[in-house]
Amino acid sequence: MKLFLTGASGLVGAACVRAAARRGHQVIGTCHRHTGPIEGLRTRLTLDLTDPAAATAAVLEHFPDAIVNCAAVSVPDECDRQPALAQALNVDLPAQLARLAHHLSARLVHISSEQVFPGTSAGAYAAGDPADPINLYGRQKLASEQAVTAAAAEFAVTVRAPLLLGNSPGGGRSLHERLFADWAAGRTPRLFTDEFRQPCTADNLAEMLVELAERRDVRGVVHWAGTDLVSRLELAERVRAHFRLTPQQAPLAATTRADQADAARRRPARLELDLRPLAGKLRTRPESLETALGELQVPAASRAWYLG
Numbered sequence: 001m002k003l004f005l006t007g008a009s010g011l012v013g014a015a016c017v018r019a020a021a022r023r024g025h026q027v028i029g030t031c032h033r034h035t036g037p038i039e040g041l042r043t044r045l046t047l048d049l050t051d052p053a054a055a056t057a058a059v060l061e062h063f064p065d066a067i068v069n070c071a072a073v074s075v076p077d078e079c080d081r082q083p084a085l086a087q088a089l090n091v092d093l094p095a096q097l098a099r100l101a102h103h104l105s106a107r108l109v110h111i112s113s114e115q116v117f118p119g120t121s122a123g124a125y126a127a128g129d130p131a132d133p134i135n136l137y138g139r140q141k142l143a144s145e146q147a148v149t150a151a152a153a154e155f156a157v158t159v160r161a162p163l164l165l166g167n168s169p170g171g172g173r174s175l176h177e178r179l180f181a182d183w184a185a186g187r188t189p190r191l192f193t194d195e196f197r198q199p200c201t202a203d204n205l206a207e208m209l210v211e212l213a214e215r216r217d218v219r220g221v222v223h224w225a226g227t228d229l230v231s232r233l234e235l236a237e238r239v240r241a242h243f244r245l246t247p248q249q250a251p252l253a254a255t256t257r258a259d260q261a262d263a264a265r266r267r268p269a270r271l272e273l274d275l276r277p278l279a280g281k282l283r284t285r286p287e288s289l290e291t292a293l294g295e296l297q298v299p300a301a302s303r304a305w306y307l308g
């Protein structure tokens with residue numbers, strides 16, 4: 001299958017390149033600012049996807065069987081800082097890709113976020129539960145889901161993804177990479193004891209996204225996540241223990257939503273996703289936190305500190 005992959009230089013996109021190669025697909029991957037290598041990517045396009053004409057020309061030239069959209073402004077604070085750029089990438093681009101998918105009769109796999117939910121529920125959110133985002137990122141992701149469904153209902157599936165772990169091409173994108181950067185610089189990261197997430201790795205998500213690209217019978221909005229719900233502090237403690245670092249070598253400070261009331265207003269407190277019915281339909285399985293931790297590598301930039 002010929003797969004057009006936007007955001008091939010990102011945490012999820014780079015994992016999709018590896019997953020697609022493992023599954024025998026041909027990938028055309030787009031990057032924007034990243035200039036370093038991307039393991040396994042043979043056809044690489046450097047494109048500004050906020051330029052609709054450039055995006056359309058690239059897709060039509062390659063005439064893919066499937067489009068997987070991993071390009072985004074993926075950090076909520078960055079959306080607040082650059083709302084117009086975030087609107088272009090997080091809403092206008094997926095809407096445009098959906099129109100192209102419809103035009104080409106191509107499969108479209110788009111990624112949304114758990115942050116379409118407010119995080120006030122004590123239980124797991126089902127895919128059909130009303131979304132009610134509390135930050136701009138969540139509102140843009142919800143708008144993208146609606147635009148994708150409106151333009152390509154028969155071809156598209158949108159996956160709401162959780163907090164992601166993994167090894168990013170730039171080495172600084174994911175949670176453990178940011179923890180290592182802080183520890184190596186002598187800083188003590190502060191983490192919420194009362195903010196809960198259900199993380200999985202970008203590789204596990206990517207395997208599932210590529211499986212969905214192959215499967216045209218799953219449509220609409222679905223959920224994916226790991227099997228364990230943990231607080232951000234517990235997650236960081238598990239990362240530290242996994243790499244056999246002591247609290248003296250790798251200190252962590254606890255904070256609470258009450259301590260950071262201003263930031264907490266824009267941060268969902270508890271995001272647990274109900275994975276039915278998707279999890280039972282696919283060969284890819286949701287992974288445990290233990291399995292996810294086993295996939296993490298010491299980031300290259302922190303290796304000297306780690307070994308020293």
Ligand SMILES: NC(=O)c1ccc[n+]([C@@H]2O[C@H](COP(=O)([O-])OP(=O)(O)OC[C@H]3O[C@@H](n4cnc5c(N)ncnc54)[C@H](OP(=O)(O)O)[C@@H]3O)[C@@H](O)[C@H]2O)c1
Nearest residue numbers: 007009010011012031032033034048049071072074161164
């Ligand atoms: N990471 C998470 O914890 C998480 C959680 C839930 C959902 N998601 C969603 O999953 C998807 C992938 O996220 P990610 O974490 O892999 O994001 P990421 O690491 O921040 O990667 C973003 C990608 O978008 C590309 N990009 C940015 N601006 C662009 C532009 N103007 N033109 C073309 N490409 C551009 C980047 O290219 P360059 O790097 O080359 O500039 C990069 O490849 C996103 O939809 C995100 O919202 C992520």
